[in-house]
Amino acid sequence: MDIFETIKSPLILAIVIMLLCGLAYPVVITLIAGVAFPFQANGEQFTINGSVAGSYLIAQGFNASVFFHPEPANFSASGIDPTITLADAYSQVARISNATGLSESTLTGIVNNQSQYTIFFFGPKFINVVQTNLYLIKKYNAIYSKYANLSG
Amino acid sequence: MSALPYVFWTAFLFGLIIALAWAISKYLFAVYTGKKGRLDRLFDPIDKAIYKIIRADPSREMSGKEYFIVLLVFSAFTVALCFIILLLQGLLPLNPQHFAGLSWDLALHTALSFATNTDLQHYAGETALSYLSQMMALQFLEFTSAAIGLCAAVAVFRGFSGKFKGIGNFYYDFVRSVTRVMLPLSAIAAIVLVASGLPQTLGGYVTANTIGGGMITLPVGPVASMASIEQLGTNGGGYYGANFASPYQDPSPFTNWFEFVLMLVLVTSMPFLFGSMVGNRKEGRTLLIATYVIFGINIAIAFINFTGFGPYMEARLGAFSSVLWTAAATSTMTGSLNASLSAFSPFVIISALLGMFIQAAPGGLGGGVIYLLMYVVIAVFIVGLMAGRTPEYLGAKIIPQDVKRAVIAFISHPLLILIPLALAFSTGAAAAIGSGAVPNGYTQVLYEFASAAANNGSDFLGASANTLFFNISTGIVVWFGRFISIAIMLIIADSMSKRQRTPETGLRTDNMLFVAILVGSILLLAVLTFMPFIVLGPVLSLLQGFHAI
Secondary structure, three states, X not given: OOXXXXXXXXXXXHXXXXXXXXXXXXXXXXXXXXXXXXXXXXXXXXXXXXXXXXXXXXXXXXXOOOOOOOOOOOOOOOOOOOEEEHHHHXXXXXHHHXXXXXXXXXXXXXXXXXXXXXXXXXXXXXXXXXXXHHHHHHHOHHHHOOOOOXXX | OOOHHHHHHHXXXXXXXXXXXXXXXXXXHHHHHOOOOOOHHHHHHHHHHHHHHHOOOOOOOOOHHHHHHHHXXXXXXXXXXXXXXXXXXXXXXXXXXXXXXXXXXXHHHHHHHHHOXXXXXXXXXXXXXXXXXXXXXXXXXXXXXHHHHHHHHHHHHHHHHOOOOOOOOHHHHHHHHHHHHHHHHHHHHXXXXXXXXXXXXXXXXXXXXXOOOOEEEEOOOEOHHHHHHXXXXXXXXXXXXXXXXXXXXXXXXXXXXXXXXXXXXXXHHHHHHHHHXXXXXXXXXXXXXXXXXXXXXXXXXXXXXXXXXXXXXXXXXXXXXXXXXXXXXXXXXXXXXXXOHHHXXXXXXXXXXXXXXXXXXXXXXXXHHHHHHXXXXXXXXXXXXXXXXXXXXXXXXXXXXXXXXXXXXHHHHHHHHHHHHHHHHHOOHHHHOOOOOOHHHHHHHHHHHHHHHOOOOOOOOHHHHOOHXXXXXXXXXXXXXXXXXXXXXXXXXXXXXXXXXXXXXXXXXXXXXXXXXXXXHHXXXXXXXXXXXXXXXXXXXXXOXXXXX
């Protein structure tokens, strides 16, 4: 066993691989991502009146009773799950209907339209609370404008 | 709800994984036997440059001892580099949130844990680590530890095969594992993941004024580049504390199932590669079937008493995905979870513990198949004794020395769990973090050391185990858990490579009878050794009527 090969070579190899896999690789992926998929690469942010109001992928509090509410922070594993089960969404329809005057069937229809399967084409369904509330704000602006922080 | 669609979906997923693994094994065979290919024009200059910089001769045969020493010394240097970066994080660039350096024991634990492909995380990445640390300390080690698993497996395959000069050269195997396997596959997967919603940016966290009038922070970062290697390399060290439960690491059903496939595809290619390298594909097939029979049993256990969606899961992923993923993450030694272990019934925990006790169904990348060959040595020996014939494998005699070594490798695993487990309770270290000597508390601490010894990395304790005792004890356990079995199997393989091969006269190892023998031996060894561990924890919880732990 050559002592140079067993001590110096592994050390230099470690430094070379650190620069290759720990720096060059993530930086190159970041550059490609920034050019090809800037919306996703920056965390799927949305803006209202020009200022960042959240991400479609991260839960945010919607306290007013006119909105669909996400799970309480510690119910999900992440604490920031923006989605709720279809059953949870249905259970909120009556409250939202009372608060907004929109009919329960209209709201149920919106929930159904927004819902997705957990396994592409079967399995339990869920809705994204952020997306669904943004849809409500856009569609029923007259009702929702006074509840939403639309000034930015 | 009918279970049938779920059964079909699972069958489809595993069909896809096995088909992809078979195709990849052809490529891996070319990579490790030096077969010429079209991609050489791209990779050869890179590899040659690296060999030149490190002044190593990749064509020189190494003994099992030398191969292991170089592998170990290299791993130690990667630990040192990672440790320094984590310690000095506060002074280094790419730290937009101005996180301070980690304490020495947390930095050391994290470095040891990632260098051994374990990735136990006693911190939450988004509130503790800078972008530079996530990339240059952790993603770096996810590549090296995955590549080391591949190297060890390939070297052991060469020795068992007897069709090669020896077990090969570490530098040759390592450089090719990085440049031709892990880097290109991770890059492709990372781009797919960014396209489907994972962040990949070096800009700082974003503050948002929410619709409801509050403020939230969006913890973006170089996430996709980490999620791809952590799954492909069966590392499991996530960007976020919640790992794949975080919507930024697993935003949708598509990303979830894509990442699920990533976790299993390379480990599943290992038995195919073994078959190609020993020159008899049937030998690889028996290993694959044995692995998947045990894996299937583990999945079935996890689904006993399946109760559907509940707390500590993610609605977009669903209960079925969380349970299946957990069984796979603990059977592959990946350890990345997409729900919290607190969500699950004791059956899921029993399945997870069994996966980590057996370590070979399918086990971690490289490490799993090595462990499987250790079981093969023991099984062939036991059957040889019963039949009164000299035990043989692939035409080579299995000598008592091999079996002694294999048994040492096997016995080291329960010892690495039992000793620190006893210390944790006798010194009060477990009680200090709220894990009392009751079934739940015992299960949490047992799980921590089982996960450390198996180089899995899933855990109940998370950042609460950031204490001197747990950082140091699990740090020691991950190191020995990783390298004892690699050392022993390299030495057995080295010795086998020099043995004379005769036409096989003993027990045939390429048929279904051998699958049954192997599966039976593994289950028997695992049950005899580990049953008391499980009875005191999740089984007792079950008897006491606890639903979730």
